[in-house]
Amino acid sequence: MIYWKIFVANFMANFLGYGGGPASIPLLEHEVVDRYGWFTVHEFSEMVALGNALPGPIATKLAGFIGYQQGGIFGAFVGLFASVAPSILLLIILLGLLLKFKESPKVKNMTKLVRPAIAVLLGVMTIDFFSSSYESIGIFHTVFLGGVSLLLLEKWKISPVYVICGALVYGAIFLGS
DSSP states (O other), X not given: OHHXXXXXXXXXXXXXXXXXXXXXXXXXXXXXXXXXXXXXXXHXXXXXXXXXXXXXXXXXXXXXXXXXXXXXXXXXXXXXXXXHHHHHHHHHHHHHHHHHXXXXXXXXXXXXXXXXXXXXXXXXXXXXXXXXXXXXXXXXXXXXXXXXXXXXXXXXXXXXXXXXXXXHHHIXXXXXX
């Protein structure tokens, strides 16, 4: 029964929390503090503070911690799955609709309009990454890593997994202090 409660608490908070993790935090608080009484407000606020200090999405970190506290390792798995299940379900439904109407002129126009927006967003993200890299490690390492990565990926068709691992090793050796 505890696993079902863990699932419902995380599923409902993430299903109704439009906008991602920060929007679902008050909903999750209602579930685990008010509805089930698993945590006090103070404990929950400490959990959120710790979750915000760690990298990655807040919703999955909270779900994993709540699940682990209430149901052990399997509870953490249930909580994590419940936190991503709404997105998975909505994505499956959306993809089903897109595939059903893929020949529709409206759907074709929509996908044509979305592609440039995604390209611009990825471009902005790339510029931000290079800017922060330049500020933190300097121009030499930024240009070197970027150039070598480009050659490895495009000219020699090396898998991105190996390129990322190589960049991590380079950073550990030459940039670690």
